[in-house]
Amino acid sequence: MAVVSHDEWIRRATLIGKKAEPMVAEAEKTGCFSQELRNYVHQNEMHKVLRPLQYGGSGMGAFTFSEIVRTVANYNASAAWLVYFVILHEQWVAYLDEKGRQEVYDSNGLVGDIFMPLGQVEYVDGGVRLTGQWSFGSGVLWDEWMGLGAIVEVPGEDPQPCLVNVNKKDFQVIEDWNPLGLRGTGSHSVKVDDVFVPWHHVLPVLKVKNKAEPVGGHYSNEPIFKAPFMAFFCLGFPAISTGIAQRVTKDLKTRMKARQRILYNMKESESPIAQRNLAEVMVKLDAIEAMNKKYIDQLEEWIAAGTPLVNEEEKNKMGAWRSHIGKEASELAFHAINLLGASATGSGDPLETAARDAFMVYIHLGQIYEDNMMAYGRTQFGLSGHPLL
Incomplete structure (x- = not known):
């Protein structure tokens, strides 16, 4: 290619x-x-x-x-x-x-994962046998491979959360995804029953995160190896939130401009209150876009310098930024519905869908606002970002 x-x-x-x-x-x-x-x-x-x-x-x-x-x-x-x-x-x-990695890339299939280390493993010659059930397998109906979380003692490493990579012929999809938002992601559950996985398909996640080294050593000078793993891994969350906020603001402006306020016998665009409200939404969008750009710029700076490992404050700052963007985008989307009233609340209305989706991004496990703010706050006092470390 x-x-x-x-x-x-x-x-x-x-x-x-x-x-x-x-x-x-x-x-x-x-x-x-x-x-x-x-x-x-x-x-x-x-x-x-x-x-x-x-x-x-x-x-x-x-x-x-x-x-x-x-x-x-x-x-x-x-x-x-x-x-x-x-x-x-x-x-x-x-x-x-x-x-x-060669086997996965040669298959040309799509890849998914569920990080939660819920799987049970039995150690056998050449690898492990994996059993378990995991929820929230986003896109699993599209995927050829799924990395499934389990605590594993990989040879030469301490026991740690690992992704145990399983081919679709060896896992069962349980179609139980029926959430408030992000409904189109197909984030169904996955079940595996006593499946053999060789060591070359087991990824020790803490080693990757803490040492920034592929299993068997580094092999190329690519951007994904030159920035902190989790900060790069999670950059799609603020990108989605920003995209939602842009779509919501665009739709809100169009609909406010076309709206006629019957009670006051005036166009919405002629109302000083509506003008002020739209300006506030536009400024909120400016702030979301600016913080998303700041997040990207920080990653690109680390990539340019080849900085895959950073200190606790820098690492947890990125999580706080992501959570803030998600929170602001979710609040902006629901505020847009509030400004338009019942006309935007019909099931399937683009703004109604966007608001539900924005909320789901905001409350994702990796985005939990209170946790990420606490972690970043701890680092301001010289503590680990994680309360148990």
């Missing part, structure tokens, strides 16, 4: 967003975007955005990755979530033992 330019990736993201938008109602109803959209995403090779050049990828950095996700989120957050994860999950594949 030839290296694809930033502009070309954004063009493809726009096409995917436009294709996904008319599919939203059906995806909300069925609980996942269709295989048709999956195939379109795959044909556009979105899974190769971060993949190292050595393995036929494009080796892009934080700015391009974030802009792809934000662009799709301008059309629908669930579609953006899926595209984000299609791209993202090849990041951890690049840290697998060389044999494992």
Whole structure:
């Protein structure tokens, strides 16, 4: 695969967003975007955005990755979530033992994961046998591989949370996804029963996070190895929130401009109150966009300097920024509904869908506001960002 330019990736993201938008109602109803959209995403090779050049990828950095996700989120957050994860999950594949990463990349399948270490393992010759059930497997109906969380004692390493990579022929999907928002992500549960997984498909997550080293050593000078793992891994969350906020603000302005206030016998655009309210929303969007840019700029600065390991304050600052963006975007979306009233509350209304989606991004496990603010606050007093460390 030839290296694809930033502009070309954004063009493809726009096409995917436009294709996904008319599919939203059906995806909300069925609980996942269709295989048709999956195939379109795959044909556009979105899974190769971060993949190292050595393995036929494009080796892009934080700015391009974030802009792809934000662009799709301008059309629908669930579609953006899926595209984000299609791209993202090849990041951890690049840290697998060389044999494992080669097998995954050669399969050309899409990859998912569930980090929660809920699996039970039995140690056998050459690897482990995995059993368990995990919830929230975003995009699992699209995926060829799933990295499933378990506490594993990998040879030569301390027991730690690991991703145990399982092929779709060896896992069962339990279609139980029926949430408030992000309904089109197909985040169903996954069940595995006594499946053998060789060591080259087991990723020790703490080693990757704390040492920034792929299993078996570094092999290329790619952006995904030059910035802190989790800060890079999570950059899609603020990108989606920002994209939602942009879509909401655009729709709100259009609808306010066209709205006639019968009670006051005037156009909404003529109301000083409406003018003030819209200005406030626009400024809130400016602040969200600015913080998202700040997040990307920090990652790009680390990539340029080759800084995969940072101190506690810097690491937890990124989590606080992500949570703040998610909170502000969620509040902006519900405020937009409040400004338009009942006309924006119908099930399937773009603003109603966007508000539910924004809220789900805001409350995601990796985005929990109180936890991330506490962690960042602890570092201001010279403490670990984690209360148990």
